[in-house]
Amino acid sequence: MLNKSANSVRGPATRVAGFADLGQWIASAAGRKPDLVALDDGARTLTYAAFNERANRAANALIARGVRAGDRIALLAENRFEYLELAVAAARTGAILCALNWRFTSSELVHCVRLTDPILLFVSPRYASIAIEAEIARLDIVYFGDAYESLIASMAVSAPTHVVEPEDGFIILYTSGTTGAAKAALISHRAEFSRLILSQLDAALAPGDHFVAWAPFFHMVALEHALHVLAVGGTVQVVDGADIERIVRLAETVPQWWLVLLPGMLDRVVELMRVRGRAPMPIKIVGALADLVSPALVADTSRVFNARYWNTFGSTETGMLPFAGTRFAIGERPSLLAKAANSMHLFKLVDAEGLEVVQGEPGEVAVRGLTVFSGYWNSEEINEQDFRGGWFHMGDVFVARADGLYDYVDRVKYLIKTGAENVYPAEIERVLLSDPRVLEAVVVRRPDARWGEVPVALVCCQVPIPPAELHALCRARLPGYKQPKDIRFVASQDDFPRSTSGKIQRQALEQWVR
Numbered sequence: 001m002l003n004k005s006a007n008s009v010r011g012p013a014t015r016v017a018g019f020a021d022l023g024q025w026i027a028s029a030a031g032r033k034p035d036l037v038a039l040d041d042g043a044r045t046l047t048y049a050a051f052n053e054r055a056n057r058a059a060n061a062l063i064a065r066g067v068r069a070g071d072r073i074a075l076l077a078e079n080r081f082e083y084l085e086l087a088v089a090a091a092r093t094g095a096i097l098c099a100l101n102w103r104f105t106s107s108e109l110v111h112c113v114r115l116t117d118p119i120l121l122f123v124s125p126r127y128a129s130i131a132i133e134a135e136i137a138r139l140d141i142v143y144f145g146d147a148y149e150s151l152i153a154s155m156a157v158s159a160p161t162h163v164v165e166p167e168d169g170f171i172i173l174y175t176s177g178t179t180g181a182a183k184a185a186l187i188s189h190r191a192e193f194s195r196l197i198l199s200q201l202d203a204a205l206a207p208g209d210h211f212v213a214w215a216p217f218f219h220m221v222a223l224e225h226a227l228h229v230l231a232v233g234g235t236v237q238v239v240d241g242a243d244i245e246r247i248v249r250l251a252e253t254v255p256q257w258w259l260v261l262l263p264g265m266l267d268r269v270v271e272l273m274r275v276r277g278r279a280p281m282p283i284k285i286v287g288a289l290a291d292l293v294s295p296a297l298v299a300d301t302s303r304v305f306n307a308r309y310w311n312t313f314g315s316t317e318t319g320m321l322p323f324a325g326t327r328f329a330i331g332e333r334p335s336l337l338a339k340a341a342n343s344m345h346l347f348k349l350v351d352a353e354g355l356e357v358v359q360g361e362p363g364e365v366a367v368r369g370l371t372v373f374s375g376y377w378n379s380e381e382i383n384e385q386d387f388r389g390g391w392f393h394m395g396d397v398f399v400a401r402a403d404g405l406y407d408y409v410d411r412v413k414y415l416i417k418t419g420a421e422n423v424y425p426a427e428i429e430r431v432l433l434s435d436p437r438v439l440e441a442v443v444v445r446r447p448d449a450r451w452g453e454v455p456v457a458l459v460c461c462q463v464p465i466p467p468a469e470l471h472a473l474c475r476a477r478l479p480g481y482k483q484p485k486d487i488r489f490v491a492s493q494d495d496f497p498r499s500t501s502g503k504i505q506r507q508a509l510e511q512w513v514r
Contacts, residue, residue, distance in 0.1 A: 019166050021189045022231050023091030027052055027159065029233035036273075038230060039081050041238040042246060046081060048233070053157045057080075060155035065120055067138065069094025069162060072116050072172065072462035074139075075217075076100040076109075076131055077124035079238050082144050083193045083217045083383055084226060086122060087171070091189070094162050096169040098184070099218035101126050104174075106134040108182055110431070111172050113139070116184050116377050122148070151215070153216065166190035172377060173220055173316050184377035185316050187224075193321040194344060194370035201343050202325060203310075204284055207233040209257035212250050214239035220316045221260055227255065248272045255281040260270065263292045264493050266301060267439060273304045283307040285327060288314075290337055291408055291426060292503065296436035299333035306330060311339055313408060315393060319371040323345045323406050326376070338405035345369040349398055359400045362409045362424075366391035379485060397424065414506055416445040416453050423455055425484050431477045432470060435441060437462050442492050445510045456513045457484040460493050488513065 024461040027049075030038075030132035034049035046054070060219040067073060074093050077083055078361045090097040100109060113121075113136045121129045121139040142293050143150055164170075167188050196393045199205040211229040213236050226236045237254065239246055244266045251259060251273065261269055268288070273280070286307040290298055302309040311334075315321045325340030341347070348356050349363025356362035368391050375383040386393050397409040410424035417423075425443035432441035445453040459470065467487045474483045490496065497508040 015165065016067075016163050019162050019164075019189075020193075021170070021226050022192055023088045023093050025231040026055070026088055026227075029230065033440065035449055036233065037235050039236050039238055039342070040238075041081065051081075051085070051230075052088075054152065055085045055088035055092065056157050056159045057152040057155040058158050059092040060158075061151050062089055062093050062095055062120070063166070063432070064155065064159060065142075067120055068165075070096065070169070071120075071426045072118035072124065073120045074098040074100050074113065074116070074118035074128045075122045076102055076136075077122065077144060077217075078102070078126055078240050080124065080144065080240075081238060082107075082122070082148060084236070087223065088230075088484045091170060092160050092162065094164050094168055094244055096172055098172040098187070099174070099223060099285070100240070101132060101174050101218045102216070103181075103260050106130070106184070107266065109134040111181055112184065115182075116261070134278065161211060164189050166193075167374070169221070169374065170243050173218065173223075175316065176483075183379055183382065186315075186325060186374045186508050188374045191371050191373055192227070193317070195224060196231055198227065198344050198371060199228045200232070200343065203320070205209050205229065205232060205257055205472070208238060209234040209284075210250075210254050211235075211257050212237045212239055212247060212254075214242055215229055215248055215260060215262070216241070220319075221316065225258070225260075229404060232348050234480070235332050242286075244268050244272055248276065248482075251280045251283065252276070252278045253281060256283045257285075257311065257318070259286045261301065263289060263440065264498055266293060269296060270297070270300050271353065272306050273392050275406075275422050280305050280307075285310040287310045289503070290328070290334065291430075292440075294433040294440070295333045295335070295439055297333055297439065298328060301330045303315060311338055312335060313396075315394060315396075317373045318345070318369075318394070320369055321371075321394070322365065322367055323398065323408070326405070330440065338401060338403075338407050340405055342372060345430060348391070349400060350393070354428065356371075359402065362397045362399050364412050364488065365394040365396050365398055366395060368392065379381060389409060392507060416443075418448070418451045418453050418455070425455065426477065428457060428474065428482060428484055430459060432459060432476055434477075435465070435470065435473060437465055438470075440490075442496065442504045442506065442509060444506050445514060446485070446513045449486075451481075454485040455482065456486045456488065458488050458490050458509060458512065460490045464489075486513070 005376045018224045029053035030048035038048045038051040039046040172186045213226045215444045286305045287309040290311045311326040313323045322345040323339035347367045399407045410426040428443045429441045446456045448454040497505040
């Protein structure tokens with residue numbers, strides 16, 4: 001009997017049959033339920049049949065403008081139907097969609113465009129002036145509105161015949177660049193399809209589910225999960241940013257899969273739900289980033305929405321990474337934020353030399369699996385460092401517990417070195433957030449003549465709190481070197497500088513405490 005390797009029988013036809021990208025799955029959903037609403041922005045709707053037809057026209061328009069497989073197309077726009085149309089069009093042509101961050105400065109946008117070198121740029125009228133200011137309008141550019149509609153109207157409604165391979169690039173998302181120039185994370189079709197499976201496997205995404213996409217589409221949590229919902233035949237409620245009124249209205253009228261709520265807007269949504277006093281429709285899971293939210297607000301959120309709070313930990317580079325497997329019960333005020341492992345990842349906790357740490361010792365997460373991205377575009381040195389040993393090193397520190405759960409510690413790159421001791425800000429923040437009057441707490445480093453660096457806390461409270469009370473809380477729960485040497489109060493959560501994911505930009509806050 002001949003012993004043939006897999007490569008000896010895997011020709012072009014078998015490769016095509018062995019994989020289906022998200023664009024094909026969305027076409028399949030359109031074939032099954034053409035009249036089902038795919039997109040709804042509150043003013044208009046698109047059925048699956050109409051959305052699929054427009055995505056095909058957009059794909060053929062890309063080809064007509066000279067876009068070929070592997071070429072990059074860039075988008076600079078708010079959340080709108082065309083964004084998702086072009087994401088699907090990219091999948092059907094083999095192009096790579098570059099989701100430009102409109103919150104970036106002009107110089108940052110120029111850097112992102114030069115880094116990925118797109119051949120075609122789509123811009124909404126809202127950001128036309130930004131494109132001109134950043135001098136990126138010299139690219140071949142199409143404006144959403146009459147120009148875009150005219151472009152796709154004359155195109156064929158049939159899908160292009162191009163078939164993507166699993167490792168072909170699909171989407172580029174840009175990091176926030178808080179520690180340097182933004183990086184361009186390339187997500188392959190293999191990774192995106194695997195993330196879809198993970199959404200179904202570990203987060204209970206099912207056909208017919210609704211998803212409120214209010215976070216910017218240049219961010220994973222919005223674009224990626226909107227595509228997942230479309231791939232299973234659900235409905236995406238497209239919202240133009242953190243429109244609190246509409247988010248609450250949708251919670252009252254539309255059953256949902258996952259209602260994403262982030263720090264900085266979470267308390268306002270909860271308060272409006274309370275004021276209106278209406279019961280929400282069924283929601284499977286609510287919330288995100290419990291490490292950045294006070295336990296009291298976690299409990300209030302789950303109670304108001306009658307849904308379990310998702311103790312997430314996500315990454316553009318890995319999707320909903322290894323430690324997002326826990327939910328808090330309705331009304332639970334968590335005393336611990338320990339996380340369970342997800343499916344579909346291998347991981348280990350390692351020290352600076354790449355050796356696995358023992359249980360109870362902090363270690364950086366190194367991960368391997370189908371959802372992992374394909375590296376940073378045109379960043380060979382960074383990729384060599386971050387993918388050392390065949391594992392992607394996250395830059396996040398966890399501790400393995402005896403009960404099989406994992407405690408998040410902090411980022412590797414943000415340590416406070418006070419004397420000879422390492423202090424992770426999250427350890428202090430958790431203590432401060434245990435006071436129900438504290439809405440948000442952020443700890444940063446401040447230079448110190450004696451210790452080199454010391455921790456300083458910035459706190460936003462519901463009601464005024466005497467600093468002595470918070471200092472006493474820290475003394476009771478933390479060793480001396482971890483106690484904040486100063487506690488300063490911030491009037492509003494809106495005053496904290498944030499990345500696009502809602503995470504605090506600590507480097508900016510360091511300037512406040514010097």
